Amino acid sequence: MKLLNTGSVFFSLHSVPGLAFILLALLFIILLIVFYLYGKTQQLESLSRTRKKNFDPKRFEEYLSSLDGEQLDTLLKSHKHLPVILLLLLSPTITFAQDAAPKASSMLTQPGIIILIILVLIPVLAAVAFMAVKVARMVSASRRKQTLSDSSAFDHYLDSLPEPDAEAALTRRQQALQYRPKPNALSGDLQAQDDTGLLHNIDSEAALPVVAAKKRATRRPPVDPQLAKLVTAYLLCAAFWLLFGTTVGEYVGIKFVSPDVDHLSWLSFGRLRPVHTNAVFWGWASLGMLGLGYYIVPRISNISLYSIKRGWQSLILINAAVILGSLCLMAGINNGGGEYREYIWPVMSLFALGLIFTLHNFIKTIARRTTKEIYISSWYIVSALIFVLTIVCIAYLPWWQQGLGETIVQGYYMHQGVGMWFMLFTLGIVYYFLPQQLNKPIYSYSLGILAFWSQILFYTVIGTHHFVFSSIPWWLQTVAIIGSMGMIIPVTAGTTNFLMTIRGSWHSIGSSYTLPFFITGIIFYFTGSMQGTAEAFRATNLVWHFTDFTVAHSHLTMYGIISFFLWASIYAVLPRLTGKEAPQSTIGAHFWLALIGLLFYTVPLMYGSTLKGLLWIQGKPFIESVVLMAPYWLWRAIGGSLMWFAHLVFCYNLYRMIEGSGVLSKKSQPIAANPAPEASALIPQTI
Amino acid sequence: MEFFDNHKKLFTAAFLFFLSLSLFVVIFPAFDIQKNTAPLPGATTLNADVEQGRRLFIANGCVACHTQQVRNIDMDKKWGSRPSVAADYARVRRTDLFRNTATLMGTERTGPDLTNIGSRQPVESWHLVHLFNPRIVVKESIMPAYPWLFEIKDSAAKGEITVSVPAEFMEGAQGKVVATKEALQLVAYLQSLKQTELPSGRPVPTFLYPAKTANTASPGSAKPSLDGAALYATNCQSCHQPNGEGLKGAFPPLKGSKVVLDDNPELMVDIILNGYTGRVSEGYGPMPAVGTNNNLTAEEITAIMNHEKSSWGNDAKKVDLAAIDKLINSIKSKK
CATH class of the missing domain: 1.20.210.10 (Cytochrome c oxidase-like, subunit I domain)
Structure with missing residues (x-):
């Protein structure tokens, strides 16, 4: 693309505005990542501040409802701790990057200087991006840790309850999960019949379509x-x-x-x-x-x-x-x-x-x-x-x-x-x-x-x-x-x-x-x-x-x-x-x-x-x-x-x-009762 | 709202709103410009042939690809010596009862601008060949051919103008290609397209967005030499061809040309500046005063000459700027 390079002055290596644009874009990306990091570290802080309190009995139902059938089985059998799988926590060793943007001066009008700054900024950007990934992982790891400690607290609480109470609660929940409605619970026993002609496009014997089948046009009130x-x-x-x-x-x-x-x-x-x-x-x-x-x-x-x-x-x-x-x-x-x-x-x-x-x-x-x-x-x-x-x-x-x-x-x-x-x-x-x-x-x-x-x-x-x-x-x-x-x-x-x-x-x-x-x-x-x-x-x-x-x-x-x-x-x-x-x-x-x-x-x-x-x-x-x-x-x-x-x-x-x-x-019948319903239907009631 | 539910009020309001805006952006400015611009004093009135040629230009829709406006920006400099002004178009009136005014300014430049084509390329024989089939003289051209403006006869009658067409463009036909009246009228119109000078005392509009002169890091170093090949392509190639061999029976070759190979550059500079009729007797057309018409500078002429002296197997001594500059001045002062 020789033409582009020589023709479009803006993106040439000699153009100050072009380079300045790249520089600003880089700085902007770094700024975005820094904001992201700030948000993540705030989360981390709040997670670490979470009280190491005992299990809150008010949240019993909440925890119970989050258990699936298998976990309930395990609990009912043994009242033992849930299987704990601890993932490796990455130990982040991060130093915060310095703000690399130098002060604006007349130096900035020199393409060479700008290129230099851009070259410096690229590894900085890479480092900051790497740091962002690390911090994000740290946050999710500590969140997982929090969940695990919560569930072990839940286990302890279950243990502390009197045996019949705990078992009754768990069994009740298990039964609820096992509930399956009867096949005709919603439809009832009556034969379906479309008395008002509302159903269209029914095709129970459709062949395998080559292209996606679309809705067919329906018969409308006849036009003059x-x-x-x-x-x-x-x-x-x-x-x-x-x-x-x-x-x-x-x-x-x-x-x-x-x-x-x-x-x-x-x-x-x-x-x-x-x-x-x-x-x-x-x-x-x-x-x-x-x-x-x-x-x-x-x-x-x-x-x-x-x-x-x-x-x-x-x-x-x-x-x-x-x-x-x-x-x-x-x-x-x-x-x-x-x-x-x-x-x-x-x-x-x-x-x-x-x-x-x-x-x-x-x-x-x-x-x-x-x-x-x-x-x-x-x-x-x-x-x-x-x-x-x-x-x-x-x-x-x-x-x-x-x-x-x-x-x-x-x-x-x-x-x-x-x-x-x-x-x-x-x-x-x-x-x-x-x-x-x-x-x-x-x-x-x-x-x-x-x-x-x-x-x-x-x-x-x-x-x-x-x-x-x-x-x-x-x-x-x-x-x-x-x-x-x-x-x-x-x-x-x-x-x-x-x-x-x-x-x-x-x-x-x-x-x-x-x-x-x-x-x-x-x-x-x-x-x-x-x-x-x-x-x-x-x-x-x-x-x-x-x-x-x-x-x-x-x-x-x-x-x-x-x-x-x-x-x-x-x-x-x-x-x-x-x-x-x-x-x-x-x-x-x-x-x-x-x-x-x-x-x-x-x-x-x-x-x-x-x-x-x-x-x-x-x-x-x-x-x-x-x-x-x-x-x-x-x-x-x-x-x-x-x-x-x-x-x-x-x-x-x-x-x-x-x-x-x-x-x-052919299967559908027209709604011939009220002609031209569209005019009034299209206009909202308030203008 | 009652207003929106009354069709008379609603549509009348929309119409009046549109009409009043239209008055201010079209009718008043158009009236104003028509009343307050007069044709330039130097502008010649069209003679009957030129006017007929203009009508042929309109009828064949040439304006679809050719503009006739030099914009006031630097890149348009090559199409004229000054930006076009309203007065350039002031003499254009309604064509006839059925047809509207045609300023022919155009909106697309698939082909070159024609504002100044009469100065840039005044040679009738070139235009005729080019009209018969543009690819005879410009291989890459995509302009339509206009063979229906020509007749093929066994022999040309006295006074008829023949066009020398290479055999491969004759499509098997035998005989002489003779320009019809229409072809000559169209060429006459093209030859008439020249920018008129503004009367003295009137400010000449400037070209905006001037190209930045290559600002090299070390001032004082030699100016980058101009691209002789590009200048040749713009100013000379359509007749003398990219291979320097010209066109048989129409435009002489530069390859091996005595004038080009001559170590004394005087005649060559004179021809570039003032044109040449020395080889008309051999069947070649007259050369126009390309250097003067296109306002070529000494640097540009030197670059073109050196390109011609060193291309297509030509191996003549190159010329230097100082000598050419001196020659140009002496030739100009002689006139």
Whole structure:
């Protein structure tokens, strides 16, 4: 790793901060051990101070109950001392180490001196660690000794008791230990019968499973077939665009490894790249979210959807936008090169019109709701729709786009598209489906509200962190960086809320095939968002900006967060709509291929692009950075292939859930008596 | 709370909150910068061909890999002589009714920055070969090839510009490779990309985070000699190739070159500084004024010359800095 050594100045042998960091870390570890030792010696002291008193008769029962059957046998037979096994006590001969840190002085700025101190500290650390082990052993040995002396005191006390008393007590205890309940003590003699239909997933003749068997989906109250058809259509279209978009993405990734794979203008890299990004954005993720939204909003409003027809129109408009947009881009007609803003305005206005139809539909549905509260999912979903329309207007209206104005708008647009459309909408979906899948309410409504408002406050201002060190105003860059730091608040609030909702139900993850997708999404939600914050600082921008790190980050978030949450919700909702389930083995295959593929895609790319940034800082010839990246681009293509296979499996699963033969657990009967119990059940009584 | 249970109030509040923040971080700053920046006085207006080339650049999504912004940090020095300023982009207007403004600043640098490519690499023949297939001139390049900007004909008509393509890149086709109008327009656009000097009196923004000069323990010892091979790779290699053999019919070899092996360095320094057209008649393209365009220092020129004089079997007498420095000054004063 020659590159790392020469490139990363921080960890070189000549860097004072790097060495000082190691020094402080060493001192910190020593300090921790010293604290540990202090605690242990305190224990030792208190143990040695324990009174050598006679046995306390009050503790007779306590000792008696700690004896097992065999010990009782021995005592009853002989009243002799318990077998005593004395372990060797280690005799510690320890001298306390001196505090080795010298006083801070100008000497400390010399790397040589610091290295010397570090070298001295290493044996000191070893000695202190050795001492800690010794003391720990001493403490446990003396504790054992204490137990032994206690039990011999107990023996003496037994001896001192009158014989019948002692024997009676011991026999009573022995009988109690030997008690075994009758096999039907708890169940009684009556034949079991499930009159209320509460039992599901009973399988008394299960074959040996190849993969762990998960809980099967249960039949739920029927959904309006018209709505079910609409939602299914959305999800099918979304899946088509996922497959299309990632096929293009995979092909574009291959072009990094093999640039001469074709020479057709319609398939050249610069034209296909936006086809990929826009298809997965506006096709896959947007349609997937909207489809789930069409299921959620009527549910939590406890009323039917305002207009099914408008829902279909919206679907057609958005599909038309993505089809036309992709064709335009391949033909070389684009809006000017701003990322995700490549569709020209006539195409994008189809998309916007579709969203207006949906927004109107959702608001009308919520307006007629029969619940008092507006469940928080609706906050996120409706706001996301309002915001994305605002963003599209700001990005496409021409009056503030001249010169650098375009760049300021671009920074805002590309990031708000991600954070205010995809992230906000998806959070709304998670706030509905995660509690539903766990069958319990969300942990804290207030945390959800805090995350909502703080997301608006901080996310809105962070757009220009894509143009740090560019010629847009310095203050605007600083505002963006501060906003990126502020994002820690909504992200932590959201993650905490989800994890606390899961708390106490971790066991159900093993038996569910939707929850692993949710957990993965939550983990990437936290790490991916924090990575975004880390990338925004000026210092990190020096290394990572313009490199493939950004590509890795966008896949960690758009794929790790958004796509995983969408899949989780799709696997949760489709069996409810169609009454059919996908095979668990292929759902598992989808999960692992996608997750492993994503890691193969992102980790090498992040590593390689860090090296690339360091190479640029050193001022090496540019072409070296292209050569350097070659193996990491290959890994990216491999990871991408795994992800692509995962999508094939996903499409197969969709087919099985819609057209397949696997009908939901036949043995169970639906609870048809009370429709849509979820809306009220999800909302805690106090807000 | 009543507020949270009223969808009209709730969603209106969220919308107004978002909109007002947006006004302050996007619309007002964008308006302000658009109103208060004018194009630099030295900036030339694009002629029709260059504008067409710019549209080809946009249509083919070149911005996906090529930035056009010199950031105000030290590592970006190689892409321009000064950091980009708002005024550099002020003349960019809406492309047409359907297409938005394209400042083409870019967000990724998979390929080199192009802010100053017109100065760094002004040779048309190089750009044409490179567009036909970048791997002809840069073996490791992963840039797409653009053969559809060229036609293969039996013979070139008068006035048409042919590109000399090595046989292995012809994919079996026979004939002359002729640049189409589009190829020439795209190259014209690339040639037009040059940083305009700031008007005098205007403060030039500085590059931040300057690289620490190697602070050797004993001052006074000789400066570490520059890496001639790296400088050659950055400034010369894309034409003269890593093996110094150039490209047949386009760029002359340096291996065994009379100019390079000459013990009198004067002509070689002159060529590096001011360019050369002496071998155009042999079919080689004109050499640009690399030294002047790229602001090479005497130290850098010396390092490059010594690399060329001692590589690929070349075994000429090395030159020393003092002599080259003197030569550069005399050549510059002659001009």
